[in-house]
Amino acid sequence: MSTPTVNRRILLASRPHGEPAATxxxxxxxxxxxxxxxxxxxxxxxxxxxxxxxxxxxxxxxYAAPMEVGDVIVGGTVSEVVESATDDFSPGEVVLSxxxxxxxxxxxxxxxxxxxxxxxxxxxxxxxxxxxGFTAYAGLLEIGRPQPGETVAVAAAxxxxxxxxxxxxxxxxxxxxxxxxxxxxxxxxxxxxxxxxIDHREPALAERLEEAAPGGIDVYFENVGGPVWDAVLPQxxxxxxxxxxxxxxNYNATELPEGPDRTGxxxxxxxxxxLTLRGFIQREFAQTHFEDFLADMSAWVRSGEVRYRxxxxxxxxxxxETFVGMLRxxxxxxxxIKVS
Amino acid sequence: MSTPTVNRRILLASRPHGEPAATxxxxxxxxxxxxxxxxxxxxxxxxxxxxxxxxxxxxxxxYAAPMEVGDVIVGGTVSEVVESATDDFSPGEVVLSxxxxxxxxxxxxxxxxxxxxxxxxxxxxxxxxxxxGFTAYAGLLEIGRPQPGETVAVAAAxxxxxxxxxxxxxxxxxxxxxxxxxxxxxxxxxxxxxxxxIDHREPALAERLEEAAPGGIDVYFENVGGPVWDAVLPQxxxxxxxxxxxxxxNYNATELPEGPDRTGxxxxxxxxxxLTLRGFIQREFAQTHFEDFLADMSAWVRSGEVRYRxxxxxxxxxxxETFVGMLRxxxxxxxxIKVS
Numbered sequence: 250m251s252t253p254t255v256n257r258r259i260l261l262a263s264r265p266h267g268e269p270a271a272t273x274x275x276x277x278x279x280x281x282x283x284x285x286x287x288x289x290x291x292x293x294x295x296x297x298x299x300x301x302x303x304x305x306x307x308x309x310x311x312y313a314a315p316m317e318v319g320d321v322i323v324g325g326t327v328s329e330v331v332e333s334a335t336d337d338f339s340p341g342e343v344v345l346s347x348x349x350x351x352x353x354x355x356x357x358x359x360x361x362x363x364x365x366x367x368x369x370x371x372x373x374x375x376x377x378x379x380x381x382g383f384t385a386y387a388g389l390l391e392i393g394r395p396q397p398g399e400t401v402a403v404a405a406a407x408x409x410x411x412x413x414x415x416x417x418x419x420x421x422x423x424x425x426x427x428x429x430x431x432x433x434x435x436x437x438x439x440x441x442x443x444x445x446x447i448d449h450r451e452p453a454l455a456e457r458l459e460e461a462a463p464g465g466i467d468v469y470f471e472n473v474g475g476p477v478w479d480a481v482l483p484q485x486x487x488x489x490x491x492x493x494x495x496x497x498x499n500y501n502a503t504e505l506p507e508g509p510d511r512t513g514x515x516x517x518x519x520x521x522x523x524l525t526l527r528g529f530i531q532r533e534f535a536q537t538h539f540e541d542f543l544a545d546m547s548a549w550v551r552s553g554e555v556r557y558r559x560x561x562x563x564x565x566x567x568x569x570e571t572f573v574g575m576l577r578x579x580x581x582x583x584x585x586i587k588v589s
Numbered sequence: 590m591s592t593p594t595v596n597r598r599i600l601l602a603s604r605p606h607g608e609p610a611a612t613x614x615x616x617x618x619x620x621x622x623x624x625x626x627x628x629x630x631x632x633x634x635x636x637x638x639x640x641x642x643x644x645x646x647x648x649x650x651x652y653a654a655p656m657e658v659g660d661v662i663v664g665g666t667v668s669e670v671v672e673s674a675t676d677d678f679s680p681g682e683v684v685l686s687x688x689x690x691x692x693x694x695x696x697x698x699x700x701x702x703x704x705x706x707x708x709x710x711x712x713x714x715x716x717x718x719x720x721x722g723f724t725a726y727a728g729l730l731e732i733g734r735p736q737p738g739e740t741v742a743v744a745a746a747x748x749x750x751x752x753x754x755x756x757x758x759x760x761x762x763x764x765x766x767x768x769x770x771x772x773x774x775x776x777x778x779x780x781x782x783x784x785x786x787i788d789h790r791e792p793a794l795a796e797r798l799e800e801a802a803p804g805g806i807d808v809y810f811e812n813v814g815g816p817v818w819d820a821v822l823p824q825x826x827x828x829x830x831x832x833x834x835x836x837x838x839n840y841n842a843t844e845l846p847e848g849p850d851r852t853g854x855x856x857x858x859x860x861x862x863x864l865t866l867r868g869f870i871q872r873e874f875a876q877t878h879f880e881d882f883l884a885d886m887s888a889w890v891r892s893g894e895v896r897y898r899x900x901x902x903x904x905x906x907x908x909x910e911t912f913v914g915m916l917r918x919x920x921x922x923x924x925x926i927k928v929s
Contacts, residue, residue, distance in 0.1 A: 407884045474856055499853045508848010513839045515852050516814055519868040520833045528859040528864040 253292070253331065256281045258351035259568055261316050265306055268576065273306070274322070274569040281353045284334040289327035289361070290552045291346055291354050291479040293588040296565070297375035298324065298409060298572045298580075303500040321349040325380060326588075327364065327371045338363070345374045350568055352588055369550065376409045376583035377557035378546055380531060384540045385413035388492035389470055390421075393529045394509075397422030399467035402458075402484075404428040404449065404477045407437050409557070409583035413546075414470045415443050416555040423468070426461050428477055437581070441556060455480040459486035465489075474498040477548045482518055501576060558582030593671065596621045598691035599908055601656050605646055607843045608916065613646070614909040621693045624674040629701070631668035631686055631694050633928040636905065636918075637715035638664065638912045641663070643840040662690040662908075665713045665720060666928075667704065678703070685714045690908055692928060709890065716923035717750045717897035718886055722870060725753035726882045727874035728832035729810060730761075732867045737762030739807035742798075742824075744768040744789065744817045745837060746880070747777050749897070749923035753886075754810045755783050756895040766801050772919045777921070781896060795820040805829075814838040814841070822858055833868040841916060898922030907922055 255278050262275035284290045296315035304321060305316050316323060317576065326348035330338045335358040343363040348354030364371045369378055375381060395401050401418035405411040406427030415425045419442055427443035429435055430450055438446035447454070458480050465486035471478060475498030485491070519526060549555035560582040562571045568586050575584045595618050603616035624630045645656050645663060656663060666688035670678045678684065684701040688694030704708040704711045709718055716722060735741050741758035745751040746767030755765045759782055767783035769775055770790055778786035783802035787794070798820050806827035811818060815838030825831070859866060889895035900922040902911045908926050915924045 333772070471856070474853055478856070495858060496853065496856055496860060499857060502853070505849035505851060505854060508850050509845035510848050511845060511850050511852045512855050513814055513836065513842070514845060515855065516811070516833060516836055516866075517839060519866055520836060521868070523868045523870060523873060524866075525868075526856075526859055526864075528861070528863045528865075530863060533863060 253281045253353060255279075256351055256353040257565060258321050258349075259565065260429060261306060261320050261322055263316050263318060264308055265303075265501075267503045269303070269306065269569070270575050271569060276566065282355050284332050284355055286334050287357055287359075287585040288355055289330050289335060289338050289344075289358055290332040291326070291344065291348055291356055292331045292352065293326045293328050293348050293565075294343070295327040295372045295375055295561075295587050296324050296348075296350060296568060296586040297326065297380075298568065298575055298584040298586065299381070299445040300495055300497050300500060300576060302572070303576055314372045323347065324349050325375050326354070327374055328354065333358075343371050345379065346520060350565065369547065372559060372561070373550075373557065375585060376559060377413060377550060377555065378543065379411050381583060382408035382413045382546050382557075383535075383539060383542050384494055385410045385470075386546060387416050387531055387538050388415060388529055389417055389468070390493050391534060391538065392492035392525075392529060393418075393468035393470060393490050395421055395423040395468045400424045400426065400462050400464060401468040401470065402426040402462065402466045402481060404429065404520040405578070406443065406446075407434045407441075407558070407581060408472075410472055410494065411470070412441055412557065412582075413525070413555060414461055416549070418468070419443075420549060420554045425535055426458070426466070428458075434581065449477050455483070458484055468492075470494060472497060476509070482515070485518070485522055485524060488524075489522065490525045491527065493526055497576065561586055561587050563587045593621045593693060595619075596691055596693040597905060598611060598661050598689075601646060601658050601660050601662055603658060604648055605643075605841075608841045609643070609646065609909070609913055610646050611909060616906065621859060622695050624672050624695055627675050627697055627699075628695055629670050629675060629678050629684075629698055630672040631666070631684065631688055631696055632671045632913065633666045633668050633688050633692055633694065633905075634683070635712045635715055635901075636664050636688075636690060636908065636926040636928050637666065637669040638908065638915055638924040638926060639719075639721070640835055640837045640916060641841060642912070643916055663687065664689050665715050666694070668694065669716055675700075678876065683711050684835050685719065690905065692905060709887065712899060712901070712925055713890075715925060716899060717753060717890060717895065718883065720750035721923060722753045722886050722897075723875075723879060723882050724834055724871040725750045725810075726757060726886060727871055728834050728869055729754050729757055729808070731874060731878065732832035732865075732869060733758075733808035733810060733830050735763040735808045738764070738852065740764045740766065740804060741768040741808040741810065742768065742802065742806045742814075742821060743810040743815040745918070746783065746786075747774045747781075747898070747921060748812075750812055750834065751810070752781055752897065752922070756781060756889070758808070759783075760889060760894045766798070766806070768798075774921065777898070789817050795823070798824055808832075812833060812837060822855070825858070825862055827862050829862065830865045833866055837916065837918075885915055899925055901925045901927050903927045 260275040401423045403414040426445040427438035472495035474496035594624040600615040660903035677698045741763045766785040767778035812834045814836035
């Protein structure tokens with residue numbers, strides 16, 4: 250491969266107000282840098298698009314520091330080593346990194362994880378065998394703790410986190426309810442083995458959920474918020490657990506919804522039903538559970554107990570529109586950009 | 590003692606709308622019954638008044654079935670055995686029972702706990718050594734899990750639950766913030782050894798709380814809800830725990846507060862700070878932790894590490910007005926009616 254000279258990147262041009270607009274993204278080109286001691290130059294193969302990045306585009310402090318205007322947009326990547334100034338990596342090796350929305354990135358060797366294409370397609374390190382899969386695993390098993398015979402519900406259930414939640418819950422002997430948007434996704438939930446598949450666009454969502462969970466819901470893995478949460482809350486059983494992993498329905502919100510204020514009502518439900526609501530970020534469990542996850546999840550993928558779907562778009566230039574579409578729910582599986 | 594013939598009782602006359610009115614209570618008299626096999630006739634010495642009873646006066650299902658109109662109002666009691674039709678109890682013995690708002694009650698011997706007046710004043714079985722003390726102990730230690738050096742905040746902190754929460758937290762090495770209404774109660778918080786004492790009636794409650802918790806709050810024992818919760822939430826640290834034990838501020842509410850709807854904002858805080866919100870009722874822990882509680886709490890009371898205060902009103906007739914006053918925060922310590 251010839252030595253690259255131009256690095257195309259996408260920067261945060263302005264903080265979005267509501268749904269990100271094309272003008273919030275700036276496409277630019279710089280010179281590809283050279284690695285200093287201990288560094289490697291990486292060429293991005295796959296870029297992961299994830300809902301949490303919308304949060305980091307805003308100035309408000311969330312669980313991670315916001316990006317600054319002018320920064321390369323952040324994101325996990327699967328990349329190939331192009332040049333190495335360390336003995337730890339050689340050109341041609343494939344690694345998991347956090348290169349962001351650009352064709353080339355310079356990274357310290359430490360913190361990179363080498364991927365073996367013989368074991369699994371390398372793109373899975375951004376999905377079922379990566380952060381989304383681990384988010385599902387840790388949140389469901391450490392916080393949700395489903396018992397055999399209990400009922401587990403999850404929304405955005407064809408997404409990379411939701412689909413893993415449902416299939417892991419099933420592998421652990423739970424009854425599973427998947428919620429997703431539109432007939433194609435609902436059909437896919439059935440293919441994935443969910444016991445019940447519900448379209449959240451149905452007008453009678455609450456009634457449909459009540460039918461699907463005649464014994465109530467013991468674990469609700471929360472990654473959307475909004476009307477789905479409103480419909481789930483009354484169905485939760487005493488001692489139900491709610492791992493709070495994401496609130497995609499709110500990410501583009503620009504103001505609080507109209508009243509009345511139902512905060513007190515939510516707290517009253519927490520009290521009356523001895524509920525557990527527990528927010529979490531997967532990194533909390535990384536040290537203690539990632540190895541177990543890799544072993545378990547690789548086995549489930551091999552056995553077919555956990556299946557995954559990737560939604561791959563070609564070309565870095567299409568990252569902004571694909572990202573916005575994902576926030577709307579247009580994606581169908583793990584959203585990836587094939588960069589080169 | 591002569592054999593009693595008249596049993597004065599207070600019944601639920603109608604379900605309160607908002608704050609209970611005098612007309613929601615019906616005073617009546619019946620004949621004192623005789624114990625059947627395995628039963629004892631009890632004379633009420635002390636009646637416990639507790640906020641949760643307001644919930645049971647409403648028709649809405651909470652964590653316990655509602656009372657029916659015409660029922661004797663429920664409540665824990667410390668009572669003396671008057672007649673016994675079982676070998677397990679003899680006249681003159683004092684027991685913890687659930688006799689409700691009446692002078693005499695008939696109860697099966699099983700489920701009664703004998704009290705020893707030599708060990709502690711029998712009234713404490715309704716307070717610091719009873720359900721309120723156990724609520725504090727189980728919720729704080731099993732859900733809040735304060736670590737030495739962490740900061741624990743509690744509202745209604747001169748009440749029987751809140752004062753125990755603060756003092757147990759202190760005994761476990763935590764820094765404690767007590768919140769209560771009015772200067773006399775705040776003064777009492779200082780006497781109880783709280784590190785910080787805050788009057789929730791102060792207009793700048795949020796600022797005052799921020800000053801009092803420069804390192805943030807790690808455990809907030811929730812027993813009031815409302816504006817105190819609004820002020821506490823921004824001060825919670827990452828991984829903070831919130832045992833949700835009561836929501837006294839809402840008990841008399843007749844409609845939801847005005848908007849905007851901040852439910853999504855609350856969930857966003859749970860996510861951004863990896864918070865744990867966990868509702869509980871003390872009975873969840875009774876089998877597993879009550880013995881430990883009695884041993885620990887008795888020792889703390891003897892050593893003076895945990896002090897308690899009782900607010901005793903004489904005469905069953907005054908139970909309704911005392912109950913309503915307690916819901917308003919007029920009580921100062923564990924609210925008891927001395928019945929006979």
